[in-house]
Amino acid sequence: MTTSHAPRAHWSSRWAFILVTIGSAVGLGNIWKFPYMTGVNGGSAFVLVYLACIVGIGVPLLMAETLLGRRGQSSPVGSMRLLADEAGASRLWQVIGYIGIVGAFLILSFYSVVAGWVLEYTVRAVEGFEALPKEAFGEAFGALLADPKRMILWHTAFMGMCGLVVLGGVTRGIERANKIMMPALFAILVFLLGYGAVAADLPAAFRFLFHFEPEAINRSVLFAAMGHAFFTLSLGMGAIITYGSYLERNVSIPRTCLYIAGADTLVAILSGLSIFAIVFAQGLEPAAGPGLILQTLPLAFSQMPGGHFIGVLFFVLVVFAAWSSAISLLEPGVTLLVERFDMSRPAAVLLLCAGVWLLGIAVALSFNDWSGFTVFGLGLFDLLDTLTSKIMMPLAGLLIALFAAWVMKRSHVADEIGLSGRAFAMWYNVVRFVSPVAIVVIFLNVIGVLG
Ligand code: PFF
Ligand code: NA
Numbered sequence: 026m027t028t029s030h031a032p033r034a035h036w037s038s039r040w041a042f043i044l045v046t047i048g049s050a051v052g053l054g055n056i057w058k059f060p061y062m063t064g065v066n067g068g069s070a071f072v073l074v075y076l077a078c079i080v081g082i083g084v085p086l087l088m089a090e091t092l093l094g095r096r097g098q099s100s101p102v103g104s105m106r107l108l109a110d111e112a113g114a115s116r117l118w119q120v121i122g123y124i125g126i127v128g129a130f131l132i133l134s135f136y137s138v139v140a141g142w143v144l145e146y147t148v149r150a151v152e153g154f155e156a157l158p159k160e161a162f163g164e165a166f167g168a169l170l171a172d173p174k175r176m177i178l179w180h181t182a183f184m185g186m187c188g189l190v191v192l193g194g195v196t197r198g199i200e201r202a203n204k205i206m207m208p209a210l211f212a213i214l215v216f217l218l219g220y221g222a223v224a225a226d227l228p229a230a231f232r233f234l235f236h237f238e239p240e241a242i243n244r245s246v247l248f249a250a251m252g253h254a255f256f257t258l259s260l261g262m263g264a265i266i267t268y269g270s271y272l273e274r275n276v277s278i279p280r281t282c283l284y285i286a287g288a289d290t291l292v293a294i295l296s297g298l299s300i301f302a303i304v305f306a307q308g309l310e311p312a313a314g315p316g317l318i319l320q321t322l323p324l325a326f327s328q329m330p331g332g333h334f335i336g337v338l339f340f341v342l343v344v345f346a347a348w349s350s351a352i353s354l355l356e357p358g359v360t361l362l363v364e365r366f367d368m369s370r371p372a373a374v375l376l377l378c379a380g381v382w383l384l385g386i387a388v389a390l391s392f393n394d395w396s397g398f399t400v401f402g403l404g405l406f407d408l409l410d411t412l413t414s415k416i417m418m419p420l421a422g423l424l425i426a427l428f429a430a431w432v433m434k435r436s437h438v439a440d441e442i443g444l445s446g447r448a449f450a451m452w453y454n455v456v457r458f459v460s461p462v463a464i465v466v467i468f469l470n471v472i473g474v475l476g
Contacts, residue, residue, distance in 0.1 A: 033098055034195035039276045041200050042268065043284050045353070048203040049264050050289040051210065052350030053139055054257040056343050057318055059293040060300045062253055064311040068233045070241035071250055072297075078254035079290055082463055085455045086422050087258050087265065088282045089429040092441045093121075094269025095278070100360035101125045101263035104270055105428075114432045121424050125263030126358050128417040130377070132262065133354040134384035135409050137187070139315075140347040141179030141389075145169060146319055147340035154327035154336060159309075162324045166316050176389040181382065187351045188378040191359055192371060195271050199352055206345040210292075213342040218295050220335060221302035230301035233311065234294070244470060251467050252414035257289055259350070261421030262413075263357030270360075278442050279452070292346075303329070318343070355381075423464045430457035 036042045063071050097104020102122030109118040154162075169175060190202045221227050259265055300318060304311055307328065309321040326336035355377060362373035391398065391405035400408050429438060430453060439449055 033271065035271050035273055036200060037196055039273075039281065041196075041204070042272050042276065043281050044207050045199055045203045045349075046259075046265070046268050046281075046285045047288045048207055048349030049259045049268065049353035050257065050285055050350070051207075051292045052346045053136060053143075053343070054253070054350070055289065055293040056296045056300075056346055057139065057143075057315075058253065059257065060297050061313065061315055061317040062249060063234065063297060064301075064317060065314055066246045066249055067238070067241045068311070069236045069238050071246050072234050073237070073239075074242060074247055074250035075253055076290070078251045078463075079258070079286060081455070082251065082422070082460045083254045083258045083260065084282060084286045085452055085460055086260055086425060087286055088278055088442060088452065089425050089456050090260060090265040091269040091272070091278050091282060092438065093425065093429060094266035095272045095274065096437070096441050097266065098270050100270070100364045101266040101357050102361055103364050104266055108428070108433065111437070112433050114428075118424075118428055118432070121421055121428065122263060122266070122361070124417055124421045124424075125261060125266065126361055128413050128421065129262040129264060129354040129357050130381060131384070131409050131417075132413050133187075133351060133381045135388045135406050136347070136351055136354065137183045137381065137385050138176060138180050138388045138406070140183045140344070140351065141176055142169060142319060143340060143343045143347060144179045144183060145175065146323065147337070147344055149323070150326065150333075150336040150340045153333045154323045156327040157324075159324060162320050163316070165323075166320045170392040173390050173393050176392070177386055180385045180389055183347075183351070184378050184382050184385065186348060187355055188374050190348075190352045191355045192374050194370065199356065202352065203349050206349050210342055210345045210349075213338050214292060214295055214299075217299045217335065217339060217342070220331070221299040224329060224331075225299075225302035225306040227298060227302045229305035230298045233301050233305070234297055247467055247470065248415060251419060251464070255418035255422055256414045257293060258286060259353060261418040261425065262354065264353040267357040267360055268353065279444055279448075419464050419468065423461055426456050426460045426464075 036045065059075075093108060094101075094104055097107050099107065100122065102119050105119045105122045106116055109116050190198045192198060193201070221230070255261055300322065301311060303325045304317075304321050307321070307325045309324065311317075313321055322339065323336065326332035326339070329335070355374070358377045359370065359373045362368045362376065363370055368376070387395070388406050388409065396404060398405065403411060435453070438453070439445065442449070442452070444452060
C-alpha cells in the first residue's frame, strides 16, 4: 500500500507555521461561538472555567498533538501508524487519526453553513443595515434560517472558497492565504476594540466577562467550557497533527504552541469585549444564543456612528477567521486520501468537498424543512456540534495524551518536544496525569456517574 512519494511539503518558516496554526485556531469559535456561549452560560463563570481548561488541558495537548504530527511526518492516520510501530504498540492507535478525520468532516459540514450566514451578512453589511426596530433584526435572521435555498447557496460558495485554497497545496495555497488573512484580521480587531473603547460600553463588557462569580459554575458550564477549549484550539481533529507534519524539525514546539494558544485566547477575549461593549451600549440581550452576532450587532451597526463602515469590517473579519479555520478542517482528509489512497490532490479535494457539501445541505435543511427530525431532542446542527465538541474532541484529546505520555518512549518525546529538566517534567506530568484525569472526571460528571 505504501508507494514512494515526493518529499513532504514543509512550511517556509517557523512563522509560517505559527501563522497558519493561528489561522486554524482563530475562527468562528472565537468570534461567533465564544461570545454567544459566554452570554448563554452566565458570563464570567464560563470564561473562568474556559481559561482554566485552556491552560490545564488545551495548551499541553496542543504541544502533544503538534509533536505527534511532526514526528509522524504524514497524515493523521499515517503518523499514528508510524509512531505506534516505533513504540512497538498496537496499530489500533491509528484510531486517533480516524476520529480526527471523521470529526473534521462533521465539523466542517455545519461550520460551512454558519460561515454561509456570515457571507450573507457581509453582503447585507455592504448594502448597509437599515435602522429598523429591534424585532426586525431577529425576524431577518429567522427569515434566513427559513430559506434553505439561500443558505445552501452561501454554503456552496464557502465550500468553493475552501476547496480553492486547499487545491493550491501547503505553501502556495494554505500558507499564502493565511499570510494575507491573518494580519488583516488582527488589524481589524484592534480597530474594532478601539472603537468599542471610544464609542461603546467597554467597562460593562469587562464586568460581564471578568466579574468573579464562582457560584454560577455548574455541570453544564463545565462541559461546555471544556468542549469549547478543544474546539477553539482545533484539538483532536487531525488539523494540528497535519499542520505539525509540515513542520521542520528544528523548531521549538513549546514556544510556538504558546504563541498560538495565546493568540487564540487573546482574540476570543478581545472579540468578546468588543461585541459585548456594543451589545451593552445598545441595551441588547447578551444571552441571545447562536444568533447573537447576526441579530444584535446589525441592529447596533444600523444605529451607531460610523456603523456602516464598522459593520463591513466586522463581517470581513469573521469571513477571514472562518475561512482560514475551514481549510484546516479540509487538509487532514486531503492528506489521507493522497497518501493512503494515492489520489491526486485535486481529486481528493473534490471528493471531500462534495461529501461535506452534501452533509452541509442536510444541516441547512435541519433549520427549516427537516426541523422535525431530531435525535435525543437535538436537531442535526446541535447534534453534530455536541457530538464533535463534547464527545469526539475530548475523546481524541484523551487518547493523544495517553499515547504521548504513556505509550511513546519518554526519550523520544523529550527529544521531539525539545524540553529538558524541570520544564519537561512539568509538561510531561500534566499530559500524563492532569489532562487525562481532568477529561475523564468532567466526562463522568456530565454523564452523571459522579454525584
Ligand atoms: N478552532 C476553530 C475555531 O475556533 O473556530 C474551529 C476548528 C478548526 C476546530 C479546526 C477544529 C479544527 F480541527
Ligand atoms: Na478558536
